[in-house]
Amino acid sequence: MKQKLISSVQIILLHAVTVMGLTGQSYPGKPRIIRCRSLEKETFSCWWKPGSDGGLPTNYTLFYSKDSEEKIYQCPDYQTSGPNSCYFDKNHTNLWTTYNITVMASNEIGNNSSDPQYVEVTYIVQPDAPVNLSLETKPSAGIMYIWAKWSPPPLVDVSSNLHVYYYELRLKTEEKEEWETIPVGVHTQYKVISLQAGAKYVVQVRCKLDVGEWSEWSSERFIQILNGQSPPDKPTIIKCRSPEKETFTCWWKPSSDGGHPTNYTLLYSKEGEEHVYECPDYRTAGPNSCYFDKKHTSFWTIYNITVKATNEMGTNISDPHYVDVTYIVQPDPPVNVTLELKKPTNRKPYLVLTWSPPPLADVRSGWLTLEYELRLKPEEGEEWETIFVGQQTQYKMFSLNPGKKYIVQIHCKPDHHGSWSEWSSENYIQIPTDFRVKDMIVWIIVGVLSSLICLIMSWTMVLKGYRMIAFILPPVPGPKIKGIDTHLLETGKSEELLSALGCHGFPPTSDCEELLIEYLEVEDSEDQQLMPSHHNGHPSKNAKLTPKETDNDSGRGSCDSPSLLSEKCRESCTVPSTLQTQDVRKPQENKEGKRSWETQCIVLERKTLPFNNESTKSSTWPAAQLLNNQAPIFAYHSTVDAHKLTLNNTNANVAPFLVGNEEKQQSQNSITETVHDDMEKQREMENLPSKAGQTTMQVKQNRPNDKPPFLNPKLMDYVEVHKVRQDEQPAVLLKHKENSGKNGQYTVPGTSKEYTKVSTVVDHNILVLMPDSRIQHTSVSQEPAKETSQDLQQGQAEKNVSYCLTAPSECKRETSGSDYMDPSSFMPSFK
Amino acid sequence: CHTSGMLTPNGKEYAQKIPREELTQLILKLLQAWKEPLSHFNQHIEHHQELPDDSLSKAKQISNMVHELKTGVEKSMGIISNSLNGMESSEAAGLSNSNEANMMSDSDFIHCFRRDSNKVQSYLKILKCRIMPENSC
Numbered sequence: 024m025k026q027k028l029i030s031s032v033q034i035i036l037l038h039a040v041t042v043m044g045l046t047g048q049s050y051p052g053k054p055r056i057i058r059c060r061s062l063e064k065e066t067f068s069c070w071w072k073p074g075s076d077g078g079l080p081t082n083y084t085l086f087y088s089k090d091s092e093e094k095i096y097q098c099p100d101y102q103t104s105g106p107n108s109c110y111f112d113k114n115h116t117n118l119w120t121t122y123n124i125t126v127m128a129s130n131e132i133g134n135n136s137s138d139p140q141y142v143e144v145t146y147i148v149q150p151d152a153p154v155n156l157s158l159e160t161k162p163s164a165g166i167m168y169i170w171a172k173w174s175p176p177p178l179v180d181v182s183s184n185l186h187v188y189y190y191e192l193r194l195k196t197e198e199k200e201e202w203e204t205i206p207v208g209v210h211t212q213y214k215v216i217s218l219q220a221g222a223k224y225v226v227q228v229r230c231k232l233d234v235g236e237w238s239e240w241s242s243e244r245f246i247q248i249l250n251g252q253s254p255p256d257k258p259t260i261i262k263c264r265s266p267e268k269e270t271f272t273c274w275w276k277p278s279s280d281g282g283h284p285t286n287y288t289l290l291y292s293k294e295g296e297e298h299v300y301e302c303p304d305y306r307t308a309g310p311n312s313c314y315f316d317k318k319h320t321s322f323w324t325i326y327n328i329t330v331k332a333t334n335e336m337g338t339n340i341s342d343p344h345y346v347d348v349t350y351i352v353q354p355d356p357p358v359n360v361t362l363e364l365k366k367p368t369n370r371k372p373y374l375v376l377t378w379s380p381p382p383l384a385d386v387r388s389g390w391l392t393l394e395y396e397l398r399l400k401p402e403e404g405e406e407w408e409t410i411f412v413g414q415q416t417q418y419k420m421f422s423l424n425p426g427k428k429y430i431v432q433i434h435c436k437p438d439h440h441g442s443w444s445e446w447s448s449e450n451y452i453q454i455p456t457d458f459r460v461k462d463m464i465v466w467i468i469v470g471v472l473s474s475l476i477c478l479i480m481s482w483t484m485v486l487k488g489y490r491m492i493a494f495i496l497p498p499v500p501g502p503k504i505k506g507i508d509t510h511l512l513e514t515g516k517s518e519e520l521l522s523a524l525g526c527h528g529f530p531p532t533s534d535c536e537e538l539l540i541e542y543l544e545v546e547d548s549e550d551q552q553l554m555p556s557h558h559n560g561h562p563s564k565n566a567k568l569t570p571k572e573t574d575n576d577s578g579r580g581s582c583d584s585p586s587l588l589s590e591k592c593r594e595s596c597t598v599p600s601t602l603q604t605q606d607v608r609k610p611q612e613n614k615e616g617k618r619s620w621e622t623q624c625i626v627l628e629r630k631t632l633p634f635n636n637e638s639t640k641s642s643t644w645p646a647a648q649l650l651n652n653q654a655p656i657f658a659y660h661s662t663v664d665a666h667k668l669t670l671n672n673t674n675a676n677v678a679p680f681l682v683g684n685e686e687k688q689q690s691q692n693s694i695t696e697t698v699h700d701d702m703e704k705q706r707e708m709e710n711l712p713s714k715a716g717q718t719t720m721q722v723k724q725n726r727p728n729d730k731p732p733f734l735n736p737k738l739m740d741y742v743e744v745h746k747v748r749q750d751e752q753p754a755v756l757l758k759h760k761e762n763s764g765k766n767g768q769y770t771v772p773g774t775s776k777e778y779t780k781v782s783t784v785v786d787h788n789i790l791v792l793m794p795d796s797r798i799q800h801t802s803v804s805q806e807p808a809k810e811t812s813q814d815l816q817q818g819q820a821e822k823n824v825s826y827c828l829t830a831p832s833e834c835k836r837e838t839s840g841s842d843y844m845d846p847s848s849f850m851p852s853f854k
Numbered sequence: 855c856h857t858s859g860m861l862t863p864n865g866k867e868y869a870q871k872i873p874r875e876e877l878t879q880l881i882l883k884l885l886q887a888w889k890e891p892l893s894h895f896n897q898h899i900e901h902h903q904e905l906p907d908d909s910l911s912k913a914k915q916i917s918n919m920v921h922e923l924k925t926g927v928e929k930s931m932g933i934i935s936n937s938l939n940g941m942e943s944s945e946a947a948g949l950s951n952s953n954e955a956n957m958m959s960d961s962d963f964i965h966c967f968r969r970d971s972n973k974v975q976s977y978l979k980i981l982k983c984r985i986m987p988e989n990s991c
Binding site: 268269295317320321322323324347349385386387388389390392414415439440 | 858862864865866867869870969972973975976979980981982983984987990991
């Protein structure tokens with residue numbers, strides 16, 4: 024009993040120890056066979072993976088059996104294939120048997136077996152990858168390829184190198200993802216074509232035996248295809264040209280040559296022929312060109328031209344170019360461009376541009392006909408002016424600006440089918456500045472006259488400016504307040520004030536004619552001017568009335584204030600003086616043609632006297648422009664002429680007015696001839712009134728050197744209106760001063776002349792008064808003058824001293840009395 | 855082109871070597887050879903709807919011009935001898951009546967006509983400068 028107990032206790036203790044030993048040590052884990060592989064069908068190896076080793080050194084044993092045999096063998100060789108492997112050498116390897124392989128792991132505690140593995144050698148054949156893969160690039164027949172070489176996998180047993188391996192190669196460029204796999208066969212080398220120039224390729228090979236699987240891919244090999252290693256690109260033909268329609272040349276553009284020197288050849292064939300020729304001349308026309316000389320040029324046939332580029336890598340042919348020489352003619356530019364200035368008489372000079380056709384073009388035989396075109400541009404200009412000239416080789420230019428420099432160029436083209444040549448080299452034309460004296464004189468005269476006009480205009484503006492302004496910008500009418508206008512009171516113009524008060528008629532100042540009567544302006548000398556103003560019942564002012572700037576609209580109507588009137592008179596009388604001085608300075612050459620006429624009273628209204636028209640004969644008559652606004656101005660050499668002229672002027676003024684029926688021709692004729700014909704004039708003048716039969720005035724010239732004509736500026740004098748007599752014989756009495764002018768013949772000082780007649784009305788605001796000789800010697804009465812313009816009478820007068828009367832033109836004149844010449848009848852004729 | 859069979863000088867030297875009469879004959883032959891084809895062409899394109907009207911009138915104009923040119927050359931060169939003329943014109947008439955002209959496409963027709971008219975123009979110019987060298991030659 025006790026022994027049983029002791030043995031069970033031992034067993035228990037033993038178990039316990041065993042259990043204790045299991046925590047650190049136990050029987051090994053189960054191994055696992057990873058793979059079995061045969062490299063060459065003659066041997067094979069198996070590898071296993073051990074399981075956990077249980078903490079104790081483990082032994083592995085491989086047991087195998089063949090097919091269904093019972094016998095179990097052990098692994099013959101644990102070393103050759105490495106740890107945990109078993110190598111079956113040739114003797115132990117049968118191809119057509121199935122091996123049942125197990126691996127047992129054993130240690131001190133126990134052992135463990137793997138699962139059995141059935142292995143058939145034929146199915147586990149997998150060779151190693153090929154080795155020694157080498158790559159080369161080689162050009163062959165113009166194409167680059169890679170030459171890949173390798174060796175079969177090495178074998179332990181050299182003798183078994185009789186195996187036949189099948190190889191496979193794959194390559195790709197670096198950028199690509201996909202491999203290109205190429206079956207190679209049994210050879211250990213291969214040429215790869217269809218490569219990209221400049222790409223880097225990666226190549227691998229693998230092999231396989233007749234049974235089994237493919238080996239692994241060999242390690243990668245890289246190769247770079249050099250950039251320049253390629254055939255040339257396609258050349259292109261640029262153009263073909265014939266300069267003279269007898270030969271032609273073709274040029275091509277070379278292509279990139281692929282790294283090697285490239286040869287170009289040009290081949291052509293003609294229309295209708297099969298034969299292909301090569302370019303006859305590569306040199307004459309320069310590099311990359313082909314020159315066809317006369318022998319090789321045919322017209323009206325189409326050439327088919329191609330260019331071939333060749334280098335070591337290969338060749339490339341351009342696209343064909345079809346050309347018919349007739350249509351590709353482009354001549355050289357014209358030559359010998361010359362200029363000639365031609366100066367024909369009586370005409371403006373002009374330029375003739377001549378040139379010659381280009382030297383090669385055969386224009387003389389008519390084979391080639393050229394048309395020309397030229398272009399012009401001033402040197403600083405931007406735009407060219409193109410002129411088509413046609414087939415002539417010269418061109419006349421008329422319209423160029425003198426003094427400027429021009430650039431001119433010519434080019435030509437065949438008259439049919441062809442292109443324009445290049446422009447000839449620039450030719451410069453310098454137009455001479457043809458400065459003719461005659462032109463200059465014209466310009467000087469024009470300049471002087473325009474400055475005169477400007478002066479006159481400015482004077483007019485200054486003196487009558489306010490009136491113009493009033494015309495343009497009529498004054499804003501103030502309120503019509505009945506009552507006393509303090510402003511008027513201040514200025515002291517009583518008549519206006521009273522008229523503002525609405526009293527019409529009390530001061531007869533609102534009567535225009537009375538105004539006319541009042542203001543007699545007798546113009547005589549430049550500096551003296553008397554402006555008598557008589558106001559009925561008002562304090563007279565001998566001083567010049569200051570012009571009023573404003574004009575109150577107080578219902579006075581069109582009659583302006585006396586100030587305006589006086590101002591106007593002043594203006595008119597001062598202007599001639601300035602004109603006179605200027606004109607005298609002007610050189611007078613031609614008596615007949617160029618006389619400038621000057622009147623004392625310059626009328627500001629427009630009026631074209633027939634005289635004026637007549638006098639504007641020559642084209643350089645500068646006075647013509649002035650005369651529109653003024654009565655004829657004249658300066659004169661001698662007083663004799665002056666008399667005549669003034670007389671003529673008078674006549675001219677007179678004739679149309681007085682003698683209404685008089686033909687204008689006659690008066691004009693009389694004017695034109697007057698200069699030299701004194702006596703005739705007189706006769707004529709005397710005749711004129713008789714013809715008319717109504718005039719009462721005479722403009723007589725007793726002696727050439729007699730009384731100064733009324734329009735003589737030097738002899739006219741400003742005189743004081745002594746009085747205006749208003750009686751049965753109304754007259755205007757004037758005081759004369761002694762005139763120390765040229766013609767000393769003047770009235771006795773102190774004597775006053777009575778002017779009773781209106782000889783004429785000049786320019787509808789100048790009354791020309793004439794004295795009545797009969798009453799001339801009557802004494803001057805000292806009565807205060809009264810104003811009545813209506814009292815002026817006309818009568819026969821021997822002497823033709825007359826004075827101007829200026830009057831406001833707007834005012835109408837009343838007709839009164841049969842003796843009167845009704846000035847209003849003249850008024851319309853002026854307008 | 856239906857006139858390709860004609861032997862015509864292909865360059866300046868050849869054209870200048872030919873005697874005057876022969877050159878004139880050549881010109882006339884060429885002009886004659888185009889008489890029929892042109893009228894045929896005019897008839898042909900009259901039915902084309904898509905051509906603008908002025909093309910049709912231009913084509914007629916050109917036919918007339920060719921005819922007038924031929925008459926003018928004859929007159930100016932004083933071609934009187936009918937025998938010579940007859941032989942040439944029969945050959946040319948033969949050419950012009952051939953079907954070849956009618957079978958050409960329109961563009962070919964125009965191309966051939968352009969070329970031949972250029973030929974005629976060049977020959978006439980050479981003739982002109984030979985006969986009257988002073989007038990812009």
